[in-house]
Amino acid sequence: MRAALLSIGDELLLGEKPETNSAAIAQLLLQHGIDTTQRQCVGDDRRAIHAALAALAAEAELVVATGGLGPTADDLTREALGDLISPGESLEIDTASAAAITARFAARGRVLQEVELRQARCPRGSRCLSNGVGVAPGIAARHGKTQIICLPGPPNEALPMLAAELSSLTHERGEQTSPSTIRCGIVQSCGLGETESARRLGELMRRDANPHVGTTASGAMVQARIRWRGQQATPEAIGSLQERIMALWHPWSYSPGDDPLSAVVGQMLRRRGESLAVAESCTGGLLGGECTHIPGSSDWFRGGVIAYSNQVKVDMLGVDPMSLLQHGAVSAQTARAMALGALSRFSADWAIAITGVAGPGGGTAEKPSGTVLVSVAGRAQVGTTRRFLIPGTRSGIRERSVRLALQALRFELLGCADQPLLHQVAHSVQSGERSAK
Amino acid sequence: MRAALLSIGDELLLGEKPETNSAAIAQLLLQHGIDTTQRQCVGDDRRAIHAALAALAAEAELVVATGGLGPTADDLTREALGDLISPGESLEIDTASAAAITARFAARGRVLQEVELRQARCPRGSRCLSNGVGVAPGIAARHGKTQIICLPGPPNEALPMLAAELSSLTHERGEQTSPSTIRCGIVQSCGLGETESARRLGELMRRDANPHVGTTASGAMVQARIRWRGQQATPEAIGSLQERIMALWHPWSYSPGDDPLSAVVGQMLRRRGESLAVAESCTGGLLGGECTHIPGSSDWFRGGVIAYSNQVKVDMLGVDPMSLLQHGAVSAQTARAMALGALSRFSADWAIAITGVAGPGGGTAEKPSGTVLVSVAGRAQVGTTRRFLIPGTRSGIRERSVRLALQALRFELLGCADQPLLHQVAHSVQSGERSAK
Numbered sequence: 006m007r008a009a010l011l012s013i014g015d016e017l018l019l020g021e022k023p024e025t026n027s028a029a030i031a032q033l034l035l036q037h038g039i040d041t042t043q044r045q046c047v048g049d050d051r052r053a054i055h056a057a058l059a060a061l062a063a064e065a066e067l068v069v070a071t072g073g074l075g076p077t078a079d080d081l082t083r084e085a086l087g088d089l090i091s092p093g094e095s096l097e098i099d100t101a102s103a104a105a106i107t108a109r110f111a112a113r114g115r116v117l118q119e120v121e122l123r124q125a126r127c128p129r130g131s132r133c134l135s136n137g138v139g140v141a142p143g144i145a146a147r148h149g150k151t152q153i154i155c156l157p158g159p160p161n162e163a164l165p166m167l168a169a170e171l172s173s174l175t176h177e178r179g180e181q182t183s184p185s186t187i188r189c190g191i192v193q194s195c196g197l198g199e200t201e202s203a204r205r206l207g208e209l210m211r212r213d214a215n216p217h218v219g220t221t222a223s224g225a226m227v228q229a230r231i232r233w234r235g236q237q238a239t240p241e242a243i244g245s246l247q248e249r250i251m252a253l254w255h256p257w258s259y260s261p262g263d264d265p266l267s268a269v270v271g272q273m274l275r276r277r278g279e280s281l282a283v284a285e286s287c288t289g290g291l292l293g294g295e296c297t298h299i300p301g302s303s304d305w306f307r308g309g310v311i312a313y314s315n316q317v318k319v320d321m322l323g324v325d326p327m328s329l330l331q332h333g334a335v336s337a338q339t340a341r342a343m344a345l346g347a348l349s350r351f352s353a354d355w356a357i358a359i360t361g362v363a364g365p366g367g368g369t370a371e372k373p374s375g376t377v378l379v380s381v382a383g384r385a386q387v388g389t390t391r392r393f394l395i396p397g398t399r400s401g402i403r404e405r406s407v408r409l410a411l412q413a414l415r416f417e418l419l420g421c422a423d424q425p426l427l428h429q430v431a432h433s434v435q436s437g438e439r440s441a442k
Numbered sequence: 443m444r445a446a447l448l449s450i451g452d453e454l455l456l457g458e459k460p461e462t463n464s465a466a467i468a469q470l471l472l473q474h475g476i477d478t479t480q481r482q483c484v485g486d487d488r489r490a491i492h493a494a495l496a497a498l499a500a501e502a503e504l505v506v507a508t509g510g511l512g513p514t515a516d517d518l519t520r521e522a523l524g525d526l527i528s529p530g531e532s533l534e535i536d537t538a539s540a541a542a543i544t545a546r547f548a549a550r551g552r553v554l555q556e557v558e559l560r561q562a563r564c565p566r567g568s569r570c571l572s573n574g575v576g577v578a579p580g581i582a583a584r585h586g587k588t589q590i591i592c593l594p595g596p597p598n599e600a601l602p603m604l605a606a607e608l609s610s611l612t613h614e615r616g617e618q619t620s621p622s623t624i625r626c627g628i629v630q631s632c633g634l635g636e637t638e639s640a641r642r643l644g645e646l647m648r649r650d651a652n653p654h655v656g657t658t659a660s661g662a663m664v665q666a667r668i669r670w671r672g673q674q675a676t677p678e679a680i681g682s683l684q685e686r687i688m689a690l691w692h693p694w695s696y697s698p699g700d701d702p703l704s705a706v707v708g709q710m711l712r713r714r715g716e717s718l719a720v721a722e723s724c725t726g727g728l729l730g731g732e733c734t735h736i737p738g739s740s741d742w743f744r745g746g747v748i749a750y751s752n753q754v755k756v757d758m759l760g761v762d763p764m765s766l767l768q769h770g771a772v773s774a775q776t777a778r779a780m781a782l783g784a785l786s787r788f789s790a791d792w793a794i795a796i797t798g799v800a801g802p803g804g805g806t807a808e809k810p811s812g813t814v815l816v817s818v819a820g821r822a823q824v825g826t827t828r829r830f831l832i833p834g835t836r837s838g839i840r841e842r843s844v845r846l847a848l849q850a851l852r853f854e855l856l857g858c859a860d861q862p863l864l865h866q867v868a869h870s871v872q873s874g875e876r877s878a879k
Contacts, residue, residue, distance in 0.1 A: 018478055020465025021658055021667055027483070028457025041455055042490065044483035046464075053479065060497070191458070200555050203514045210515055212486075219486065219516050221453045223596075230458060283727075283748070289734025290720075290727025293748040297726025300802060300836060308754035310747055311720070311730040317745035317788065321758070351754065365737060394550065397575060398598050399737060430551065 008034050009043040009065035011057050013072035013082055014158065018048040026071045026160055030167060037171045038187055039067060049073060054085035062089070062151040067174075069167065072158040074141040076120045082155050083144065087128035090146050090153075096126035099133040102142045109140060134170060138162045145170060188238040190231040192250040195266055195412040196426035197257035202227040205253045216246055225405045225412075225427050226266075229254075256421050259412070266411045267295045267302075273418050274305040274355070281414070282351030283309035284322055284343040286334065286360035287377065292407045307351045312343060322346030333372070335360055337390045337433060340378035344388065354384045355417075357410050363399045375402050379410045381417045389413065389422040392431035445471050446480040446498035448491075450509035450519055451595065455485040463508045463597055467604060472669075474608045475624050476504060486510060491522035499526070499588040504611075506604065509595035511578040513557045519592050520581065524565035527583050527590075533563035536570040539579040546577060571607060575599045582607060625675040627668040629687040632703055632849045633863035634694035639664040642690045653683060662842045662849075662864050663703075666691075693858050696849070703848045704732045704739075710855050711742040711792070718851070719788035720746035721759055721780040723771065723797035724814065729844045744788045749780060759783030770809070772797055774827045774870060777815035781825065791821045792854075794847050798830075800839045812839050816847045818854045826850065826859040829868035 010030055016022040024046060031041040042065060047053040054073065061068045073082030087096055103125035110117040124141045127133050134143035134154075141157040143166045154170055156163035194202060199222040203210055206229065209218040216233035229250050233243060247261035259269045274281055283292050293309045296302055310321045315334055318324040324342040332338040343358035361377030368374035375395040382388035391413055395402045409426050416422045425432065447467055453459040461483060468478040480501060484490040491510065498505045510519030524533055540562035547554040561578045564570050571580035571591075578594040580603045591607055593600035631639065636659040640647060643666065646655040653670035666687050670680060684698035696706045711718055720729050730746045733739055747758045752771055755761040761779040769775040780795035794816065801811030812832040819825040828850055832839045846863050853859045862869065 016656070016658075018468065018481060019472065020468040020478075021656065023460070023462070023465060025460070028460060031455065031457040035456060042485065042487075043494075044455060046481035048479065057480075189456075200513060200557060203557075204555075212515060219452050220514065221451070221459055222512075223459070228453075228458075230453060232452075285727070285730075287734070288731070289739075289743075290722070290730025290746065290748065293722075293727025293750075294725070294731050294840075297724075297748075297750060298837065298840075302726075303750055306726075306750050308748045308750045308758070309727060310758070311727065311734075311745045313730075313734060313740055313743050313745045321745070321747070321787065350758065363734075396550075400735065401598055403731075403735075 006039045006067060007042045007065045008039050008067040008069060009045070009061035010041060011054075011061055011068060011070040012044070012046045013049065013054055013070060014046075015048045015079070017072070018046050026158070026163060029160055029164055030069055030071070033164060033167060033171070034067075034069070035187060035189060037175050039171075040187065049079040049081060051081040051085050051088070054082060055088040058085060058089050058148075058153065062148045062153060066151055068151060068153045070153070070155045071163050074124065074143070074155060074157045076118075076123050076141075080123075083126055083128065086131065086144060086146060086153065086155060090131065090148050091129040094129050097129055098122070099125050099127050099142070102127075102133045102135070105135060105142070106140055134166050136162055137165055143170075188231075188233050188240070188243050190233075190243040190247050190261070191263060192229040192231075192247050192254065192258055193260045193263070193266075194227050194229075194254045194257040195225055195259060195408050197227055197254060198427045199227055202229070202254065202257075206250065209250075216243075218246075218250070224401065225408045256416060256419055256424060257412070257426075259415065265295075265299065266408060266415070268299045270411050270415050270418070271296065271299050271302055271305050273415065277354075277418070279354035280305055280307045280351075282307045282347040282353035282356045284347040284356065284358040285309060285311050286313060286318070286343070286358075287363040288359045288403050288406050288410075289313055291403055292357065292359060292410055295407050295411070307353045310347060310350070318343060318346075322350065335362055335372050335376055335378060337378055337380070337392060337431075340380035341382070341388075341390050344380040344382035344390075348382050348384060355414060356382050357414055358382075359406055359410050361393075361395075361402070361406060363402045363406075365399060377402065377406045377409075379406065379413050381410075381414050381422070383417065386417065389417060390433050391426065391429050393426070393428045394430045395428045443476045443504060444479045444502045445476050445504040445506060446482070446502035447478060448494050448498055448505060448507040449481075449483045450486065450491055450507060451483075452485040452516070454509070455483050463595070463600060466597055466601055467506055467508070470601060470604060470608070471504075471506070472624060472626055474612050476608075477624065486516040486518055488518040488522050488525070491519060492525040495522060495526050495585075495590065499585045499590060503588055505588055505590045507590070507592045508600050511561065511580065511592060511594045513555075513560050513578075517560075520563055520565065523568065523581060523583060523590065523592060527568060527585050528566040531566050534566055535559070536562050536564050536579070539564075539570045539572070542572060542579070543577055571603050573599055574602055580607075625668075625670050625677070625680050627670075627680040627684050627698070628700060629666040629668075629684050629691065629695055630663060630697045630700070630703075631665070631691045631694040632663050632696060632845050633866075634664055634691060635864045636664055639666070639691065643687070646687075653680075655683075655687070661838065662845045664691075693853060693856055693861060694849070694863075696852065702732075702736065703845060703852070705736045707848050707852050707855070708733065708736050708739055708742050710852065714791075714855070716791035717742050717744045717788075719744045719784040719790035719793045721784040721793065721795040722746060722748050723750060723755070723780070723795075724800040725796045725840050725843050725847075726750055728840055729794065729796060729847055732844050732848070744790045747784060747787070755780060755783075759787065772799055772809050772813055772815060774815055774817070774829060774868075777817035778819070778825075778827050781817040781819035781827075785819050785821060792851060793819050794851055795819075796843050796847050798832075798839070798843060800836045800843075802836060814839065814843045814846075816843065816850050818847075818851050818859070820854065823854065826854060827870050828863065828866050830863070830865045831867045832865045
């Protein structure tokens with residue numbers, strides 16, 4: 006069974022409001038074994054909505070539309086659906102819906118404006134879906150072989166309404182659309198690179214393979230998305246395939262699920278009873294922000310210094326001013342000294358330091374924009390300093406720096422700090438002086 | 443001129459990754475006087491991409507597609523475009539693109555895999571668009587009366603490429619698509635609340651008004667979006683309307699444009715020759731991250747301490763351990779002491795401290811999740827401490843805290859620190875002890 010989604014609204018079309026319903030609806034459909042093959046978005050325009058409903062109904066067995074069911078003059082989904090399934094006829098008032106709307110306003114002591122009752126209208130031959138959360142009812146209708154479901158825009162109203170409708174639809178269609186039809190899973194990696202990730206997956210990525218694995222690259226991360234059709238796609242089978250991809254991508258793979266890298270690193274530290282401190286220059290606090298995004302991170306995250314100016318590197322982290330002068334703020338020596346300073350000032354077991362040129366200005370021939378040094382130091386382990394040359398914008402460089410830094414610490418904890426990371430151009434396992442000045 | 447947008451990718455279709463390109467592209471098109479009338483999304487399926495390109499080209503004069511231009515087997519946009527504009531013919535290698543890709547890999551000392559050169563292929567009759575940021579070139583082609591532009595998925599690659607192409611397209615078409623057709627403008631505010639923002643705009647928000655003003659609320663921010671059609675919509679007229687809205691929303695309005703609040707605050711500090719330091723507990727570095735997002739922020743941003751644990755608050759910011767014990771980490775007294783500590787440790791002119799319960803755990807009846815204290819202290823000004831009760835998730839609470847804290851500093855700089863902010867439940871202009879212990 007193929008589904009097409011339609012979102013309706015000027016604000017969505019023009020991108021003034023992010024369109025989030027489709028993603029949630031596609032996920033819900035997938036859980037019911039229904040594949041979304043197309044998504045479309047149109048404005049508050051009766052002709053455009055009608056045309057889109059007709060086109061999508063010709064392509065798919067299920068059309069799910071959201072938006073345009075409210076009381077105002079620019080809510081036109083009812084009219085457009087009528088143009089498709091009962092052209093030339095006026096909308097009818099659904100008495101159950103009118104009663105529900107009236108009761109809802111009465112229960113809240115609110116004055117019922119006549120315009121609100123516009124929401125009880127529906128095309129001849131359609132069926133209203135009651136709204137357990139808000140005012141506007143949904144509408145279900147059949148057009149040829151296609152089932153059309155129109156839902157209100159707010160996700161907290163649309164999703165429960167759709168879930169209820171899908172249960173009865175699935176029940177009606179029997180085994181054919183049981184949840185076993187499609188199963189999904191993901192695996193996440195950081196620092197491996199898209200081409201190499203794909204090479205390691207080999208045949209699994211073949212377009213017609215079942216299970217099929219696709220990849221998505223974003224920042225320094227690559228995600229594998231498993232989709233498996235048929236009876237063999239048991240949760241256990243998905244789990245083994247995830248483990249297989251984890252192994253193919255080892256040690257860059259960090260989660261056979263949707264855990265953030267910072268949560269994975271935090272969990273490793275928690276198990277070891279160890280703590281982390283950070284010293285950030287070009288990322289200005291984003292690494293700390295990423296660590297503390299994880300609830301309960303106070304168990305393993307101690308704190309950090311945002312050492313944006315050189316004076317702060319000296320005053321708050323004990324970086325030697327002479328060394329700073331000699332090697333510069335963006336150097337392996339400074340990164341190392343920052344990490345050692347954080348380690349001692351915060352009495353932490355581990356410290357990560359980041360210093361670099363995030364751009365767009367500030368680069369030189371020797372240290373162009375995107376040059377980032379990441380140093381990991383441990384109380385009981387010497388640590389590693391890596392030099393990266395990261396492409397992209399200022400925010401892209403900063404975001405990738407944070408992720409690569411977390412992966413660098415993870416490699417240290419795993420004992421594989423000699424493995425390279427994406428964008429890395431130099432690498433040194435430290436053996437120098439341990440104490441910060 | 444009407445545009446249709448197509449986003450390509452299984453991960454977008456199935457909602458595994460949020461689709462953010464369309465919104466940014468629609469906004470960019472609007473700035474060039476081009477109305478987006480339709481948006482569509484399909485998976486990594488050659489037949490579906492071809493069908494969508496054909497359908498959209500029949501409806502619109504401009505089709506902008508994103509995604510599916512990478513090196514892997516599931517990147518099929520080139521093939522699908524070929525199926526439309528030069529059916530039956532193989533893709534050709536664009537020599538300039540192949541040279542650019544080779545040079546890019548050489549410059550980074552990376553091994554060029556043959557598969558990367560797949561990205562230099564394009565259909566006969568099309569034209570490659572160079573990518574200033576990443577590897578994959580875009581493609582432009584004409585199909586009947588329709589211009590088709592295919593862009594890589596990453597927004598930081600797609601948007602500059604489209605901007606360059608639109609400039610030449612607009613130039614070529616002359617007056618017909620001159621920006622006078624539609625003009626847009628925005629005004630940004632923080633801490634005012636959506637209902638009050640709308641009330642102050644009054645008649646400007648009427649659906650059929652021209653100019654029409656809509657609002658979008660996100661976090662603690664409300665943005666006014668002006669859309670004005672016709673000859674009267676001169677840049678000057680838009681500018682005056684922006685000024686009018688700035689005045690209606692004063693002092694919560696902070697930009698008649700898209701400047702981030704941190705840039706506005708940074709500009710004020712730069713003009714005064716003053717500097718800022720931060721002390722962050724529950725936001726864990728996000729405020730520093732927001733400040734250093736702005737290029738050139740080293741002129742005014744000194745640094746900060748991520749004081750996630752109490753010990754760090756004592757050791758690195760000089761908070762009195764007895765006071766911490768007596769009032770707790772989430773208290774006006776601790777926030778104040780953190781701000782004074784940052785002020786003195788960083789020798790800054792201003793300091794902002796944030797401490798709170800970001801949840802989901804850790805709340806009490808007296809200090810529920812969402813309780814956040816923001817203290818602003820100045821070298822030459824006593825400062826203000828505000829208590830907030832912020833609704834939402836952990837990340838929502840943290841994000842709003844950062845923005846409200848920046849607005850609190852801005853009010854201090856403007857001399858209107860007595861004005862309340864959204865979610866604020868208590869407010870004290872400090873008169874207590876100045877020195878941190």
